[in-house]
Each structure stands twice: as structure tokens, then as C-alpha cells.
Amino acid sequence: MRVASLLAPDVEEILRTDPALVAELVEELHPADLADLLAALDDELAVRMLAALPLEAAAATLDSADRARRVEIFRALDPALAARVANKMSPDERADLFAELPEELRADVLARMEREEVKDVRQLLKYPETSAGGLMTTEFVALASDVPVERAIEEVRKKAPEMETIYDAYAVDPNGTLLGSVSLRNLVLARPGQPLHAIMDPTVISVPPETDREEVARLFAKYDLLAMPVVDATTRRILGIVTVDDVVDVIEAERTEDIQRLAAVQPIEEAYFATGFWTFVRKRASWLVLLFVEEMFTSNAINHYEWVEKAVLALSLYVPLIISSGGNSGSQSSALIVRALAVGDVKVRDWGRIVSREILLGAVLGCILAGIGLFRVTLPFPFGLGNPLGVAIVVAGALVGVVMLGSVVGAVLPIIFRRLGFDPAVSSAPFIASMVDVLGLVIYFNVAIAVLKIHHP
């Protein structure tokens, strides 16, 4: 972004006067910086910039550009130019872009593209964006396993100018079935004349195209992969490869999604200022309304126990303190369990061990808060509110119960969601807090009835 904001005014000036100069000016910039620059321009100038760049540079810039912005710019391009640039884009980014184009424009651009590239787009569009198939690129080197290394190196050399980075080559049988991977390092180190199957690694880790991108990311992280082949589940034919740069983007995107989910916001992909006001309203209101309806039961609970509050008015002072402590402890355990489930540290079948642990943990944490509460409630004004010891004991007792409840509900709910096949992150902190609020009030008033021996009028 820094580069973009420094250069944008100059580039605008040049684009208005002599667009051809842009190709020179941006020769030294990384495509990612060009993409920032492009995003900072309005549609008209962005189109002029893409038109002025060499086709390869224009394609690389679109490959790196912000996804929402690039759709807008692409739609503003002349379809003939759009097709020429699209021919040069990297297959995985191009498929993502085409997935977001309006039907008609997509057909128009495809009709003008090269046949090979059109096949590629159609092939990649078959898979959902969040699957291994949606992440993969069709740019890879696959060779018969009996090819000698020097011919393989020749082949890599020939293919290389098309590809931004060379990852492993793959050895296949005549049907295209994956037999093993050959690292460039092993190719370089091999003795001339050795066939690929002598230097290939047959234990190559691969996934079918339907695999979820979270699982793909987990495998990359675990096995320190740079690229992973995607193979047909039945024939084991190699369909494409997923590369680590896309995995890095996946993990960052999932990180954003986690944070939003846990705060009860429906996932928003675009940047904060790029997201429309009413999109925010929609993505936030649905959850706020749900939580509001959930929280309405607190009114019923208080109404139900109104005679208790009337008998000992001081009880109403501590309602927010009691219920929020339960919610806080619930947020904590839900965050810990959601993440532990995501990275595979705990499984659904561990629920028994988790619950017993959280009960104990809740008890200890509840006792700590109860101690502080007991001290403070009995403190004379202005430090405390000078309530009688009875009320202090009720508050302390309720705290222990409510914090235990929060811990257990916060831990169990994500497990139940996972078991039912939902994303555990849906059991967000606010969702758990609202649930614990209602139950917390019931605990509070019942402790009061028992300790203060209040009788229903």
C-alpha cells in the first residue's frame, strides 16, 4: 500500500498524458505492488493502465489484485482485451475471477479466449472455491516415469517460462496416474541417464479435489509442503497442484473468518472500507437479532423470580455482575475448544474428559471470583454497597455455580456443533453468553431462595 500511495498521483498523471510510459515506469515494481497501484485508481484509469502494460504484466497484476476490485476493473475492460489478458493469467486466479463474473460477460470473454485456456477455466470452475480443486492450478510438469533425468530437465526448462515458480515435477504412468514426485533438487543432483522412477518419492502426499481448503492447509503446515498434487479420487490421475502461496492466503482468509464468526458476524471477505454499509447491516443484524431473541428469556427469568427481588431488593444490584461472569468464562472455554477442534488437538470423542476438566476449572475460577465478590459486597460505601452478609453469600455462591456453568456450556457447545456437522466457531462468545445469562439468573435466584430462606408470597 505504501508504494501505491506514493506513486498513484504520478501514475495518474502519466495515464492521462502518455499511457505508453506506464510500462516503463512500472517495470521495476513487483506485480503485488502494481496491483495495489491498480486498486487505487478509478475504473477508467485502471483500464488505461492495464491496456498500457505488456500482456504478461497486466495478467500478473490482475492475479495479485484485490478480489472484489479486480472483478469491477475486469468488467470495465474491452472484452477483446479482457480475453487477451485472461489468456495469460494464472489458471487458479483466473478461475476465481471468472466465478465472480456475470454469466453473459463470462461467456463473451470465454468465446474470445484460446481453446486450451477455455478448457482450463471450465475444468477449474467445476470445483467449489473453498476446495482443493478450487485452489489448484493446472500449471505443472508431469512426465512418464521412465523418462531419463536429462530429458526431464529439458522439459522443465521448456515449461518454465510459463510458470512463475517451479515446484516438484510429477512422474505418471501412461494413464496419467500419479506415481511419485521429483523435486528439482533431486533432478539437479541425479546422475545422467537415471530414469525418473529411480529418483522419485513415491510417498507423495496428495488429496482429491473435493478436500476442504482447511484440510489442505493443515497438510501443508504439517508436512512443510511447497506444492501438493490434486488427484482424482478413483483413477488417481493428477488434475492439478495446489501451491503454498495460495495456502498462505487461505490461512489468512480463514483467520479473518474465525475472528468474525467468534464475534457473531457473518463472514465478510472484503476490506472494511470496501464493504458497503448495508452489507454490514445485513451481516451483523441477523446475528444481533438472534442473540436479542435469545436474551429475551432473561426478562422471563427475572419476571418469574420477581418476588425474590422484591423480598430482597439488593439482589437486583448484582444481576449484571453474575451473568457477565458466566458469559466471560463461557467465551474463554469456547475459544479454547473451537481452536483445539480446528487444529485437531481434541476430538468429539474427548467430550467426557473435556467436561470433567472444565467443571473443575470452572469451580476453581468461580471460587476466585467468589472470594473477591464476598469481600467487595460487604465493604461499606463508597467502596462497596454495604449489603448484609447474606446477600454477599448469595452472590459468592451464585458466582461459583455460574462460572462452572459457563465453562461447561462454552466447552460443550462447540463439540455439539462439530458433531452435528456445523462449524464449531458458530458457537460464538455472544451466543454462549446469552445462553448462560438465562441459566445464570435461574441459579442466582435459586441460591438466594435457599440461602436467604425467602418464601413465595
Next chain:
Amino acid sequence: MRVASLLAPDVEEILRTDPALVAELVEELHPADLADLLAALDDELAVRMLAALPLEAAAATLDSADRARRVEIFRALDPALAARVANKMSPDERADLFAELPEELRADVLARMEREEVKDVRQLLKYPETSAGGLMTTEFVALASDVPVERAIEEVRKKAPEMETIYDAYAVDPNGTLLGSVSLRNLVLARPGQPLHAIMDPTVISVPPETDREEVARLFAKYDLLAMPVVDATTRRILGIVTVDDVVDVIEAERTEDIQRLAAVQPIEEAYFATGFWTFVRKRASWLVLLFVEEMFTSNAINHYEWVEKAVLALSLYVPLIISSGGNSGSQSSALIVRALAVGDVKVRDWGRIVSREILLGAVLGCILAGIGLFRVTLPFPFGLGNPLGVAIVVAGALVGVVMLGSVVGAVLPIIFRRLGFDPAVSSAPFIASMVDVLGLVIYFNVAIAVLKIHHP
């Protein structure tokens, strides 16, 4: 983990009877799977397994092993064997392991290691674990920029067996100052006789060793890097390289940290069941206590307005509903802003635009909830609580105010934290909720005083 749980019983049996066989059994397993296997064994058997493996395999297994577990196992090794294995470990992982060893053992093992490797460890231990220096490895190929490509390929060939993966080579001047990067692809494609400076990329992106790992990850994501050199800030001498596999781990670790911070848990690195009970108590209690103290002010607020509640008893029914709605809306905007700050979508200087947006957003969201509230409060029992219209209007009005307040506080607090140099994620959902609870009560009771024209007795 799957592989480990399948094989663990067999491996245990073999380790007890004929440890030498282990080397064979595990020949086909990836080091990451060996590491899972190792982690599943008790200390004694783990030591036997490492002793039975070839040194390289033992080192690669430790490289991949869970960080907490590997310290325990390493401490149980005979120091002479520990030193031999450490000699073969990858420099970055080894430095991380040594950072966690007790002083005495570290000195003992270092004394038995090869001199070159000892220098490496000391060099890498200088940098904090969360910096580029702490992430980097010292295994890289640096060559004089006038070396011809065929000599460079020869050099890479010689160094390659030591390195797990070959990334770019780097061209340096006689002082070791970084001049450019040379991709393996360009080496393979170059004409014989060309010097490195003819094919190197002089715009290579590098960082000084003090750079925070979050920034390193951001650069990898933006520029689709596989490796990035770390250079001395003043001399620009190349000190090491950070590789993408470590960056993937960094992003995953930061993702865990984010989620924990946002739920008001102090970051915990270990797996759920690997973390001790009292560690959980410590990491959770500190925040729970802080939030509890923060929330105590709700009691003061209610106490202050007790005469209002006494005048219209029904007001107490809606206290949890009002305050939780503010908290929920605050969680949402804080999550959005925390993430937007982290990825650079918004800057501290954008605060004005953010606040005006959140005020509007809060107003719209508040009106939606107010509509539902108005409807429900006046509904007759058992669907509603049958309160008079006046109370319904108070609830609705307070909801609008409180949701706006939540939105704004949730957005502003992360910005303030960032400005003060703290991690914005510290302004967690529970922290904001507690803050909004107190202010929300003040709004609620003041709306009641105004609408219901209640006079102080």
C-alpha cells in the same frame, strides 16, 4: 495423528524387543509422522526410538515434533547423543529448542557439538523467537555475483544434500552484502557462462532480523514468497533466510493467539490436553478477575438509579437484555476493526471515518432491535410480559442508544490500543462488553427518567 495411533502399539512392541528394527519400520514415514509417533511414546521409549533411528532421521523427527514435548524428550536423552542429533537438526528449529532448555543442559550439549553448529546456535539465539531473526535458518546458498551460472549450479549441487529444500540462491558482494536473488529456475534456464548478476533479481525483498513475525508473514502473503533473506539493517549483509514452511506455522500460531486474546484468554501455545490445569487457571483467572472488577461498576450504577427501578419495577426485567445488546454490537465492531487493523485495511488515522460509520451502523442496528423490543414488551403474557407502552418505549429508546454506544466503543478501543502500542486484540469482546454494560445502564435509566418523567424522591 492417524498414522501415529495406528502404529504406536507396534512400535512400542518393537522398541521393547528389538529397537534396531525401528529404523526399518519407519523408513517410509514422513518426519512429521515420525514426530507424531514420537510424541505418543513415553519418555523412555521416545529416547530408545531416537537412539535407534539414523542420526539424520532422528534430527528431522525432532525438527517436526511438538515443541513442548520435544524439550521433555531432549532432556531425557544422553547428552552425547543429544549433541550428535542436534548437530544434524535444522538451524532454526534447533535454536528454538535450545532456547527452551535449562541453562546447564544447554551448555553441556553445546560443549559436545561441532564448532560450526555451536556458532550457529549462538548466532540465532540472539534474536527473539517472534522476530525474523528468530525464524530464520542459516542454511542458504550465497555466491559472488560474478560467478558464472555453471559454477553456481555446481555449488548448489554440493550444498543441496544438507538442505531439505532448495530455495533461491543469493548473489553477494565480497563483504557479504546482498545484491540480488537468483531463482533455481533462472539458474536452470540461463546460458552457460552468464554471471549471476546478469540473471539475478536485484529488487529482492528482505527484512532486518528485528522485524516482527507478523510483518514477515504479511510480506510472504503479499508477494507470494517461498523464502526471504534476513539482512543486517546497516551493512545489508545477509544473515539467514526465512522459509515459507515456517511462515505457515507462524500464521497458524498467530491465529490461535488471536482467538484466545479476543476471548480474553492469555495466549496458550500448547495443545489443550498438554496444557496443565493450573496453567489454564492462571491464563484465564487474570482476565476473569479484571473483567469482574470492571463489571462491578454495574452494581454501582444500579445502586445509583435504584429509586428509578423502585418507581417502575418492570424496568429491572430488561436490564440484561439492554446491556447484552450493547455488548454484542461492541463485540462485532471490535472484531471487524481488530482484523482490519491487522491486515492493514484501516489505519489509526482513519478513526474519524470509522466512528461516523459505526454511529450510523449502530443507529440502524439499534432501530431494528428496538422494533422487535417494542413489539415484544407490549405483548400480553405468556408471549410478552404485558408491560405498559411507556416501559416499551424506554426499552426501545435505550436499545438504540446502547447499540450505537457498543458499535462506537467496540471500534474505537482497538484503535486506541494500537495507537498506544498495544495489540488491538487485547480489546476483547468481554472487555468491551463489560465497559458497555456500565454505560448502557446509565443510558437505560436516564431514558426511563426522561420518558416516564420519574422524579427523585
